[in-house]
Amino acid sequence: MSRPRPLSGFPEFTPEQRIVEQHVLDRLRETFELHGFASIETRAVEPLDRLAKQGEIDKEVYVVRRLHADERSADELGLHFDLTVPFARYVLENAHALAFPFRRYQIQKVWRGERPQEGRYREFTQADIDIVDTGTLAAHHDVELPLVTLGALERLHVDLGIPPVLMRVNNRRLAQGFYRGLDIDDPAEVLRQVDKIDKIGPDRVVQTLVEQVGLSRAQADACVALAGIASADESFVDAVRALGVRSEELDAGIELLADVVRTAQRYVPGRLVADLKIARGLDYYTGTVYETELVGYEGWGSVSSGGRYESLASDGRTTYPGVGLSIGVTRLLVPLLSRGLIGASRPVPTVVLVAVDSEDARPDSIEVAELLRARGISCEVAPKADKYGKQIRFADRRRIPYVWFPGSGESGEVKDIRTGEQLPADPRRWAPAEEDLRPVVALQP
Amino acid sequence: MSRPRPLSGFPEFTPEQRIVEQHVLDRLRETFELHGFASIETRAVEPLDRLAKQGEIDKEVYVVRRLHADERSADELGLHFDLTVPFARYVLENAHALAFPFRRYQIQKVWRGERPQEGRYREFTQADIDIVDTGTLAAHHDVELPLVTLGALERLHVDLGIPPVLMRVNNRRLAQGFYRGLDIDDPAEVLRQVDKIDKIGPDRVVQTLVEQVGLSRAQADACVALAGIASADESFVDAVRALGVRSEELDAGIELLADVVRTAQRYVPGRLVADLKIARGLDYYTGTVYETELVGYEGWGSVSSGGRYESLASDGRTTYPGVGLSIGVTRLLVPLLSRGLIGASRPVPTVVLVAVDSEDARPDSIEVAELLRARGISCEVAPKADKYGKQIRFADRRRIPYVWFPGSGESGEVKDIRTGEQLPADPRRWAPAEEDLRPVVALQP
Incomplete structure (x- = not known):
């Protein structure tokens, strides 16, 4: 047996690095439990058809089968690529035994067959919290979840020295209500174009909105102006109002987002901003959306993301809306560990x-x-x-x-x-x- | 999405059951760390050729590949079926960065494509401790490991009410030395036959040893008499001596086993016996072997097993001997949980x-x-x-x-x-x- 080489995309830690990871996971768990979230774990595999339903992601799924299984055996399985799909399945499977609204946290590995690169792994650990209810889920949970997540990340900062974070929050209903207030027919298409603002710049977005989506120049300008609004306090409300657009859905979205910002200012000051260009997961989130960067390391991408699903799961009779946030533990830790930025005082527990x-x-x-x-x-x-x-x-x-x-x-x-x-x-x-x-x-x- | 059904062999827990599991895992971790074991985790996958080397077990391996990978891509992977193969690979890969003797614990899921039945799962959690050294590994570690494991299991008994255990220990060298002292040419074959004593009874083992292995009746009787010896104290030594066989290897085996029993009597009284019929893992263990049953639930099989490997790993130049014990957390918990024998005072952390x-x-x-x-x-x-x-x-x-x-x-x-x-x-x-x-x-x- 010659000396084996690491597998690209499957990070493993030295004992000292593992101590750092354990400290992180312990603090996440403690914070989640202080907020009344119950732990669950789901099996690593799901039926392939349940994973493949999720649109484009099927390219990245790892298929699992017994070495000596018959070719094309009926029960094909895949490794889960996130913790949301398995959680939705778990809720449906165990709904009779759960008390709703159900608050759970789940800290597990997930697998994606992506091309490995920094920030992209084939095996990585996520720490998710979700609250799910039957029928409707109260709006205040959209306010609660970032408090829990930012509380957890703040402990990592204060206790372990991990850089502080900034969470950017938006509300899909705010943008959609704004577009509807402008009499735009296809808000989803506008959202898709506005989402490119960081990549191609506001001018080219305006151009596309006019030339390809068929908006007037005034409509396009207003949409891009909306996306330019961001504030760490409720001042974003006045900035939106100043654009002169009115609709009921816009009001609802503004109120929800203002509530998030106001509560965050009180309990996690300086860690959350309303940022009206955040779109995220266009296909499934329906209300509040969150993404989070490490201050000073913004290029590493979002270390905690999530949002509200009007239908996290449904069995045909009952719909289960949910709101969730996921912390990318591996994405947060591997760059810090591999650069030697963080460490433990010894590589063993021994005193x-x-x-x-x-x-x-x-x-x-x-x-x-x-x-x-x-x-x-x-x-x-x-x-x-x-x-x-x-x-x-x-x-x-x-x-x-x-x-x-x-x-x-x-x-x-x-x-x-x-x-x-x-x-x-x-x-x-x-x-x-x-x-x-x-x-x-x-x-x- | 209709109500999904559980996958046979992939147990999942309710939030209340998960609290029981978390309590168990926390106590195992705490005990392991009190004894200076460092945590590691290894990736879920290993190259298939590394898994397939392990003789017959290749039938049970789950193969993993990207959904859209080329047919027969070179880098085929499989899910690990234990924590020993990945640990051996980890030691070789990181030997330059580890301090030997290296003590590690590892608590992770493993996967086997076996036919599911009670006590056999396709996904289950193991908690392993191993000590590995370069060249030679001191014998006292064979004494230390059952103390740690029994200490951990005793905490589960005292703190959580899980039934007490009885660990049965033997030493391969004792049996081999005894056979050699009887001038038997093929000790391995005798061991293989004696291992059937619980299944077919001592008389048929004697018959097979005489008729198929070619032993004299006196030799066969002595071998079966040896296998019948068991004691919770050092009295097994006199019982072996009374059989009148002498060899250096026998003496070494007796001394090692007596040391285990003596130390266990001092620190974990009533939880360990020398049992000279225990064989286990005939192909790879080379010295002390351990297996452990839940008292009152012996039919559930061994909940903690292990032994010494003269060569846990080798890179051609350096050999890494090891001794390890593995606790089958899922095997221990699922029968207790599914029968409702153990539970938590509430299904949420909330006070x-x-x-x-x-x-x-x-x-x-x-x-x-x-x-x-x-x-x-x-x-x-x-x-x-x-x-x-x-x-x-x-x-x-x-x-x-x-x-x-x-x-x-x-x-x-x-x-x-x-x-x-x-x-x-x-x-x-x-x-x-x-x-x-x-x-x-x-x-x-």
């Missing part, structure tokens, strides 16, 4: 290496280790009764902060190998400095 | 439902919820400003223990809906009963 005086005395060292573990202190017993200098180097290579030298009976000494300080200690009472108890994750200097 | 007096007053309720969350108390804000009776029923359906009624300013009242007791409370100071802070997992009455 104390218990030295071994001789192989015959190994049981004494195991005894010390068990006493420390019983008090929540992670230990390893040295693998070999080498000279103490070698055992200290063993700890040092792993950045384990303390080495314990068992004495006779209950006596013993513990050395902080960073300072060299060595003191008598009792494994029933000694505790490390609080900040040494677990590896610390932080931006690297 | 407090903050009631909403009117939609206009929703910000007051959000404020209370945020104050409680800042102090680690999981909250939801009621989705609708219904009559309070309806909001209480909303909490009751989810077994959320408390409902908060925001008052004017900082006043408010909190009701324990189980007792009906309602008291004034300040969200900056109030705390629930300690046992209500998280869902409690326990055997069901």
Whole structure:
């Protein structure tokens, strides 16, 4: 077996990098649970026809079949490419047993057969929250979800040093109501053209709207002006009003978006803006839409996106509307980790290496280790009764902060190998400095 | 989209069942980390040729390919069917960056295309620990691993009410040394026959050893007598000695196994026996072997198995011996969950439902919820400003223990809906009963 090479698009972490990831996932989970979201996991596979329904994405699906299955066996399966399709299926399958509105979070790997490049992976971890109801889903959940997500991302910033984020929010109904107020017949087509504004610039969008979509110059100018509005407070409302367009749907959209901005200003100040050019997922989102960039690393793309679906799932009788936000954990972490921007204080959970005086005395060292573990202190017993200098180097290579030298009976000494300080200690009472108890994750200097 | 049906062999959990699983996984992780094991995760896929090398198992592999890949594309992949093959590959790939002996735990899903039945799944979660070194791996790690695993399983028993376990341990060298001491030429073949003792009984094993393997009746009787020895203490040593066979390898095997039993008696009393008929994984284990049953549910099969590999991996120049134990989390949990033997006190993390007096007053309720969350108390804000009776029923359906009624300013009242007791409370100071802070997992009455 020669040395294997990494598979492009399937990132794997070193133990130290994995500690960073675990810290991130733990904090996401904790935030989601503080907001009453219940965890679910779904199987990795879905029937292929359920995955293939999703328009163009079928190109990227990984098909799964048993090595010795009959050719063209009926039960073809594919790996899920997101957590929304499986969640919709889970809701339908378990609707009788769920209490609605149902709040769930789901942190799992997903797979896409895309061409790998930075920011695009073939296997990656997503952390999704969704709220789904039967019939109708109250509008205030569109306000709630960005608070939860931004709260989670803010903890990553404050606790771990991950860069801060800026979430951009829009409401599909605002744009559609605006277009309808302008007596435009095909709002969806206008939306599609306006979505190109960052790529081709406002002038060419106006040109296309006039020449290809058949808008008047005034209509086209108004549409592009609308897309140019953005604000971190409710001032976007006046800016929209100043364009002089009126419709009921526009009013509804403005009110919803203003509510999001107002609440975010109160609880996650500086982290959310109304940005009226955000379109996202033109085919399925029907109301609020969200996307989120890392401040200073905008080029890495959106690290958290989502929106409202009027019909997340339907069994023909009942429709299940939902609103969801997904954090791209791998997309957030891999660029930071691969550039060495973030790391852990050590690559192991171990706080104390218990030295071994001789192989015959190994049981004494195991005894010390068990006493420390019983008090929540992670230990390893040295693998070999080498000279103490070698055992200290063993700890040092792993950045384990303390080495314990068992004495006779209950006596013993513990050395902080960073300072060299060595003191008598009792494994029933000694505790490390609080900040040494677990590896610390932080931006690297 | 009609109501989908579950896929046989791909178990999924309800939110309540998932809480049980999360409690189990959290405790496994905590125990592994207390013993200094570092977490890694490997990608779900391995090159097919790496998976197919493993003898017969290739029948059960799931092949993965992009939907629109060329027929017979060179880079065929399969889902991993265990965590050992990917770990061996990870060690080879990252050997330059790892410090040996390397201790890792790995908790992930694995996939096998087996015919689904109870105890056999197509997707299931394993929790593995392994210690791997370069060249040689010290024998005391064979003693250490069952302590860690039994410590983890004991926590599941004590904390969550999962039945206790009994681990059966043997050492391949003991049996081989014994056979060699009897001047038997083909110990591997004898081991293969003796392994059938539970299925066909000792008499038929003796018959086969004499008639097919060519042993004398005395040799065959001794082999079967050896397999009949089991003890929870070191008395197995005398029982083996009493059979009158001597060899160096036998002595080495006895000593290793006695060390395991002695240490287990000290730290996990009653949970481990030396059982000299245990064979397991005849093709790859070379020393200590482990298997573990749930006491009272022995028919469910082994919930934790493993052993020592003299060569877990090799790159031609360096050999990496290892010893590992794997806990079958899904195999342990699904029978308990599907029979309703174990459950959680509620299906949501939520401790407090903050009631909403009117939609206009929703910000007051959000404020209370945020104050409680800042102090680690999981909250939801009621989705609708219904009559309070309806909001209480909303909490009751989810077994959320408390409902908060925001008052004017900082006043408010909190009701324990189980007792009906309602008291004034300040969200900056109030705390629930300690046992209500998280869902409690326990055997069901």
